[in-house]
Amino acid sequence: MAKSNKIMIQVCLCGAGTKKDQAPTVPYNAEELSAQIIECAKAGASIAHIHVREDKLVDGVMQIGYKSMSLEKFTEAVEMTRDACKKAGVDIIINLTTSGGEYEDYKRLQHLGALKPEMCSFDPNTINWANSYIFENSPRFLNLLSQEVVKYDIKPEFEVFDTGHVDSVMYYVNKHGIPKPPHIQFIMGVGGSMPGTTENLSFLVGKLPEGATWSVSGIGRCHMEMMLGGLALGCDGLRVGLEDNIYLSRGVIGTNLQLVERAVELSKLAGREIATADEARELMGITRNCIRDGKTEAPTFAA
Numbered sequence: 001m002a003k004s005n006k007i008m009i010q011v012c013l014c015g016a017g018t019k020k021d022q023a024p025t026v027p028y029n030a031e032e033l034s035a036q037i038i039e040c041a042k043a044g045a046s047i048a049h050i051h052v053r054e055d056k057l058v059d060g061v062m063q064i065g066y067k068s069m070s071l072e073k074f075t076e077a078v079e080m081t082r083d084a085c086k087k088a089g090v091d092i093i094i095n096l097t098t099s100g101g102e103y104e105d106y107k108r109l110q111h112l113g114a115l116k117p118e119m120c121s122f123d124p125n126t127i128n129w130a131n132s133y134i135f136e137n138s139p140r141f142l143n144l145l146s147q148e149v150v151k152y153d154i155k156p157e158f159e160v161f162d163t164g165h166v167d168s169v170m171y172y173v174n175k176h177g178i179p180k181p182p183h184i185q186f187i188m189g190v191g192g193s194m195p196g197t198t199e200n201l202s203f204l205v206g207k208l209p210e211g212a213t214w215s216v217s218g219i220g221r222c223h224m225e226m227m228l229g230g231l232a233l234g235c236d237g238l239r240v241g242l243e244d245n246i247y248l249s250r251g252v253i254g255t256n257l258q259l260v261e262r263a264v265e266l267s268k269l270a271g272r273e274i275a276t277a278d279e280a281r282e283l284m285g286i287t288r289n290c291i292r293d294g295k296t297e298a299p300t301f302a303a
Contacts, residue, residue, distance in 0.1 A: 003234065004236070004283060005271070005272060005273050006236075006272070006273050006274070006275035006279050006280075006283060007231075007235070007236065007237060007238065007267045007272040007273070007274060007275060008046050008047060008215065008236060008237035008238075008275045008279075008280040008283060008284075009044050009045045009046060009047070009237070009238055009240065009260055009263050009264060009267070009274060009275075010045065010046070010047035010048070010049055010095070010215060010237055010238070010239040010240070010241075011036075011037070011040040011045040011047070011048055011049065011240060011241045011256055011259070011260050012049040012217070012239055012240070012241035012242075012243035012244055013026075013027050013033060013036055013037070013040075013048065013049070013050065013051070013241050013242060013243065013256050014026050014027050014028070014033070014051050014053065014241075014242060014243055015051050015241075015242070015243030015244070016051050016067035016097075016099065016101075016243075017067065018242050018243060018246060019065060020065065022246055022253075023242050023246040023253050023254070023255075024253070025242070025255045025256070026065075026242045026246075027256075028053045028064070028065040029053070029076075030052075030073070030076040030077040030080040030081075031080065033050065033052075033077050033080070033081065034077070034080040034081040034083075034084040035084070036255075036256050036257065037081050037084070037085075037092060038084050038085065038088050038090060039257050040092075040256055040257055040260045041085070041088075041090040041091070041092040041277075042088075042090060043257055043260045043261050043264060044260060044261075044263075044264040044274045045092060045260045046092060046093060046274075046275050046276060046277045046279070046280040047092065047093045047095050047119065047237075047277075047280060048081070048092050048093070048094055048095060049095045049096075049097065049121070049157075049239070049241070049243070050074075050077055050078070050081075050094065050095065050096050050097065051067070051097045051099075051243070052068050052069075052070060052073035052074050052076075052077050053065040053066060053067065053068055053073070054066055054068040054070055054073055056068070069100045069103045069107040069108055069111075071107075071110050071111050071114060074096065074111040074114075074115060075111070075114065075115060078094060078096070078111075078115045078117070081094065082094075091276065091277040091278065092277050093118045093119055093277050093280055093281065093286070094117045094118060094119070095117060095118070095119035095120060095121065095157055096111055096112070096115065096117045096119070096120045096121070097120070097121045098112070098120050098121050098122065098123075098145055099121055099123055099135070101133075101134075101135060101136055102136075105140070105141050105144055108141065108145075109144060109145060109148055112148045112149070112152055112154060113148065113151075113152060116152050116154070117154060118154065118155060118281070118286050118288075119154060119155045119156070119157050119286070120145075120149065120154050120155075120156060120157065121156075121157050121159055121185075122142075122145060122146075122149070122156035122157060122158050122159065122169075122172075123135070123137045123159045123161075124137065124142060124158060124159075124160070124165050124168035124169050124171075124172060125137055125161070125162070125164070125165050125168050126138065127161055127162070127190070127192055127193055128192045129190060129191070129192060130190060130191035130192060131191050131192045132191075142172055143172075143175075143176070146172045146175065146176035146178060147176060149178060150176055150177060150178055153287070155183060155284055155285070155286045156178060156182070156183070157183055157185050158182050158183065158184050158185060159185045159187050160184055160185065160186050160187065160204065161187050161188075161190055161193035161194060162193045162194045163194065163203070163204065163207065166184070166204070166207045166208070166209070169182055169184065169209070170182075170209055173209075179285065180209075180211065181209060181210065181211035181212045181213065181285070182209055182212050183212065183213045183214070183215075183284045184208060184209075184212050184213070184214040184215070185214070185215050185216075185217070185237075185239060186201065186204055186214065186215070186216040186217070186226075186230075187217055187219065187244075188200065188201060188216065188217065188218045188219065188222060188226050189218050189219035189220060189221070189222040189223075189226070190219050195222070196218040196219065196221075196222025196223075196225060196226050197222070197225070198225060198226075198228075198229035198232075201216060201226060201229045201230065201233065202229070202233060205233050213236040213237070213283055213284055214235055214236055214237070215230070215235060215236060215237030215238060215239050216229070216230035216235050216237075216238065216239065217238070217239035217240065217244045217245075218244070218245070219244050219245065220244075220245055220247075223240075223244065223245035223247075227240075227263060227266055228266070231266065231267065231270040231272070232270075236283060237280075238263045238266075238267065240256075240259040240260060240262070240263045241256050241259055241260075242254075242255075242256055242259070245259070248262065
């Protein structure tokens with residue numbers, strides 16, 4: 001089969017760490033998330049990767065926009081986004097994070113059964129993130145996550161930070177019967193993992209499982225190089241957004257919309273066509289399911 005000329009643009013709106021004092025428009029709540037998702041979808045994004053935040057007392061200090069895995073916050077964000085998309089007449093694939101680090105397994109999984117997103121993140125290894133803290137993804141948790149994505153027909157976005165992670169992806173795919181081919185998201189430039197160079201990206205692309213679709217993002221200063229390298233290597237997607245990079249250029253803080261618009265422009269200059277949400281589903285083998293109609297159910301996991 002000939003490779004598609006379509007390219008998927010994913011917007012990762014806030015992540016767990018970007019603060020408003022770094023990037024003033026980073027969304028903290030459901031209203032901000034849904035509004036930015038609509039404008040990014042109109043600009044060409046076909047996938048929205050969602051983290052949620054909450055105000056939380058940490059060591060006696062109230063932290064505004066603190067990282068969260070609250071089912072209530074996920075439900076607010078997803079339901080508001082689905083409703084806003086219907087009202088605006090736009091379509092976008094919702095991709096919910098499962099990256100929780102210090103959170104209990106059930107808190108990292110409960111929103112999948114409750115909200116049934118079309119996609120979720122799947123980090124197949126534990127790493128020392130930026131050589132500063134443990135980004136924990138234990139085999140115990142990954143086996144549970146594998147069971148959930150199969151049970152609810154959720155497309156995993158396998159986030160690959162280093163070479164051995166590709167083998168780990170296929171271990172869980174084969175062990176649990178996760179539908180093939182997988183979708184691989186290369187995350188380049190995290191300290192303690194693969195540096196974001198075109199040479200390293202080319203090496204990783206050579207290790208892709210047969211038939212896999214792939215996307216790339218560069219963290220911080222390697223963001224532009226990874227977009228250009230990905231386009232040169234024929235990527236299926238580009239991931240952008242304030243989760244990964246806050247700059248348009250040196251010293252110039254961007255917005256999620258501006259980062260999407262730049263990815264769209266670069267892709268078109270490279271001769272690529274911007275995929276709609278339905279075209280992205282076709283590329284990744286996602287089947288639209290009537291259970292994803294905005295209705296929620298009781299979560300699979302309980303404390």
